[in-house]
Amino acid sequence: MSSHFRSVRLCGSLVLVAAPLFAAAPSHAQAVPTRLTEAEAVSLALGDGDFARGAQARRDAARAGAEAITRFENSSLSVSRNTLSGPVEDEEEWEIGFVQPLDLTGRRSALRGAAVAEAEATDADVQRRAHERRAQTRRAYVGCAVAVERAAATAGYRDRLIDAERIVTERSAAGDTAVYDLRRVRVEARAAEAEVRLAEGEITAECATLARLTGTPGAIAAEPLRSPMLIPSREPERPDLVARERRVEAAGYTTRAAERSRWPEVQLGVGWRRVEALGFEADGPQVSVGVTIPLFDRGSARVREARALEHAEAADLALARREALAEVDAAEARAVAAVEAVRIAETARDDAGRLGVTAETAYQAGETGVTDLVDAYRAAHEAELSIIEMTGRANLAAIELELAQGGPNP
Structure with missing residues (x-):
């Protein structure tokens, strides 16, 4: 009988360290699982064809918009022929002209500056999208990894109860224990089996997001989670703030263009x-100079509009900077607390593992009943699940801190 319990202890120790059983996954849910590390998952998500093409298209459109505003407007060419009938002879006149608007006010230069600043803002937007997709993929990976580890831990708990059920069955047949003990263990074992089925379903559900983001059918986390290493707090260097700064700059150029358009x-x-005419012919060059006269539209409304939009962009930037600092503070507080919670929970790992050993020894000696044995197994299982959940939360908190600080930590 003691040999049976030695096998139970071995199984329990494997579940408590979690890593050897980490690869456990439901065979019915994943015909051909594809195991990915977190780095591989992020690389696949960022390299997705549709995502990459969309990002490049946004950059190209913004750059094209800036290049479309050239130093000079297009010239105009006109050809005219006039005929005047007179009492003696008709008079005929031919004229060809080439007219070029000249941007002496700097209006087009200001418009081009606004377009260039907007293109730079678009580049920053694209970079922020990449950071957000990275964070989204890492969240999916954490969810998948937690589901896999929970399933592995629950399967180990079920196996320990099945071993205990076999031992109690043998003792019950020999008359060494009551039928109640057998039924008690059997109920717990069946409940654990049901939990395993639910946990396997969670793997399918949680890892589906990872598969979609990476474009990898059957994607599953290939490595267990570890408590994250936090980067010390720093000023947020976020692409979305850079984008807002460039848009404030663009609004300034637009205001300048509106002011210059009044000239x-x-x-x-x-x-x-x-x-x-009259049998004579004469021709020669001609030069003309024209100016626009702001008689009906002096551009005052456009200037007021441009200045108001510039002030609004500047105000939004100031608010965004304060919100970013608040996000960093909040994310850092959560991350630090979550990492500390993992550290505290892991200090109970060894004690939880010894609970089963102690209860097995007492049960063999007849000092306790099967209820105490089952309670010890459950306590060890709940401690392991608690560590898994807290490690997952710590990783999610670290992801949010990284995103709040401005993307991947150096």
């Missing part, structure tokens, strides 16, 4: 003119 714009024209 008269110059148009320079050159051409050639030919006149035929």
